[in-house]
Amino acid sequence: MEWLEERQAVLRTAQSMFQAGLVLGTAGNVSVRVNQREGRTLLAITPTQRPYLTLRPEDIPVIDEEGEAILGDLPPSSESLLHIAIYRARPDVHAIVHTHSPYASACAVAGLAIPPILDELVVYAGGTVEVAPYGFPGSQDLADKAVYALGDRCAVLLRHHGVVGVGRSLEQALQVCLLVERAAQVFILARLLGNAPCLPPEAVEAERAIYIMRQRPGQT
Numbered sequence: 511m512e513w514l515e516e517r518q519a520v521l522r523t524a525q526s527m528f529q530a531g532l533v534l535g536t537a538g539n540v541s542v543r544v545n546q547r548e549g550r551t552l553l554a555i556t557p558t559q560r561p562y563l564t565l566r567p568e569d570i571p572v573i574d575e576e577g578e579a580i581l582g583d584l585p586p587s588s589e590s591l592l593h594i595a596i597y598r599a600r601p602d603v604h605a606i607v608h609t610h611s612p613y614a615s616a617c618a619v620a621g622l623a624i625p626p627i628l629d630e631l632v633v634y635a636g637g638t639v640e641v642a643p644y645g646f647p648g649s650q651d652l653a654d655k656a657v658y659a660l661g662d663r664c665a666v667l668l669r670h671h672g673v674v675g676v677g678r679s680l681e682q683a684l685q686v687c688l689l690v691e692r693a694a695q696v697f698i699l700a701r702l703l704g705n706a707p708c709l710p711p712e713a714v715e716a717e718r719a720i721y722i723m724r725q726r727p728g729q730t
């Protein structure tokens with residue numbers, strides 16, 4: 511079976527996302543770049559509306575940059591345009607995880623970006639997790655707004671919707687979604703305590719430099 515390893519990895523990551531409580535039911539989606547064919551990006555992406563725990567690797571569709579099916583019988587995620595737009599804009603990104611985790615979604619509903627309040631958020635997500643303006647689920651409008659708000663960082667919130675985490679691997683993309691959820695929880699609790707200040711600017715600058723270094727190819 512073509513791209514078996516990548517499709518298995520997408521499935522494993524989607525199951526981990528579900529089991530970690532980042533989504534309910536069939537919500538969320540996961541993709542990875544599988545190949546460049548004649549200069550085109552192909553991606554393996556979770557199918558739409560299927561329970562993650564009963565899927566098989568051969569159920570994971572492979573699509574091209576136009577969203578056309580290359581492999582697989584099941585229709586791809588309804589957020590395929592979002593994934594395609596991010597891969598087009600960010601050649602450094604090789605994997606994407608989209609979740610609806612509750613604390614990060616609360617920030618997304620409130621329109622509150624998660625500021626650099628924790629060292630690890632800057633080192634692994636690249637700084638403030640911005641909120642993309644609202645876009646209708648599955649639309650090109652949502653995809654464009656998400657790409658703009660993501661910038662050169664590894665995470666973005668989608669207004670009234672959820673979280674997108676990106677990385678050079680599926681593990682990184684999932685880890686950044688978990689980190690954003692934890693940071694959102696800490697941010698909300700700190701605000702409830704009455705004070706959620708940012709890190710000192712010099713720490714943010716130093717940690718941004720570490721982030722940029724880690725984004726280079728070959729770094730872990």
Ligand SMILES: [Zn+2]
Pocket residue numbers: 537538589608609610671672
């Ligand atoms: Zn969603």
